[in-house]
Amino acid sequence: MTAPVDIRFLDDPAERERAFAVFWRAMVGLPALGGARVEELVEPGRYLGAFERGAIVGGANSYTSWLVVPGGGRVAHAAVTHIGVLPTHTRRGILTALAARQLDDIARRGEVVASLRASEGAIYRRFGYGVATTSSTYRVRRRRAAPHAAFDHGPVELLDSAASPDRLAAIYERASWTGAVARPPQWWRLRALFEAADPVTPYTVGHADGYARYRPLGTAAWFASDERVVKVDDLVAHSDDGYRALVGHLLGLDLVDVVELGPRPVDDPLGHLVDDPRSVAVVGTRDETWLRLVDVEAALGARRYAEARPVVVEVADSVLERNAGRYIVGPDKAARTKAAPELSLDVAALSSLYLGGATWRQLVRAGRAVEREAGAAVRADALFATGSQPFAGTNF
């Protein structure tokens, strides 16, 4: 017999502290963070706890955020995080109860979408989340990767001692690529704590339109090595000039044999930037944003579509049932309709399509969407096409 679990918001800072400790205990592999004050890392009013006989055994948190959708608009977004259940209490439905309550709350707040980063791929689909952005890691053999002739490095500035979170946050705040999400103050604080826990200090280089942060890997054997790698884990570029200037600077670093960049978009133009495209290799690709449309009608209405004939889609949603129904989607409007459906799918599949990361044809072939009218998937792909792959670039 297991005791019933009570789910409620954590109003007391001491409870949030305990829930955070539960998350850190559940999340095997996280480093110890010295000097962490939980109140700096969480937003009041959003942390849900699962209680058994008065003790917290699980939790689910979120941040108030925005997400950039195709066309450049920002929609209200809940950045879901700090999900964990004590290893003594798993597989009793505690996450199921937390996730349902959390989605209900997010809907009540009027937030249009939620997203998260998944520790494991098998957890979140059942709650309506689908993979909406994917990222790649690239390795560039710096000495072979001569930039092509038209490639202008442009002025960059060494920011190291000036790279305060406030300065970087102000640069990041202009993010406008599809899939970008907010980085709230709590996110920057947590990153500073992770940074402090790492013995190797990162270097930061800035440009009027962005910045890049990198650190050398394997510094213990650095000067004896003929494979010196720097890892670029945060590259923000609001313009093509900024992108070329920052990457150009990185490819010009003396001492360095390999520049590893990631996460980056799966269609990053790196291979076209260099004279020898074989100097650039993709060394990994993985799911990034798990997106959940919370208000399907508002979400469909918030993004832009290409010029093509409208389609009628039928959506199933077993968690937020009010989303279930038919929608007509076209370049001029997206709204509920009573018309006969041409395509049917569940909300997780629709969430994968929403930012333009997956195609309708892929999902029909995979059996995740059903085409009820011949040619509807091709038409839907024309409407949903975005021209470039969505990407977040922010882990949380």
Ligand SMILES: CC(C)(COP(=O)(O)OP(=O)(O)OC[C@H]1O[C@@H](n2cnc3c(N)ncnc32)[C@H](O)[C@@H]1OP(=O)(O)O)[C@@H](O)C(=O)NCCC(=O)NCCS
């Ligand atoms: C992931 C986690 C929160 C799941 O909590 P839980 O309370 O055990 O989940 P539930 O009991 O509600 O599981 C619901 C369903 O999801 C499945 N599921 C849950 N976690 C799973 C996992 N890691 N892998 C595969 N299936 C999983 C369960 O088997 C169950 O399926 P069923 O309904 O067919 O029986 C918990 O295992 C945990 O804290 N893991 C370590 C920390 C972590 O990974 N957190 C997530 C960070 S993104």
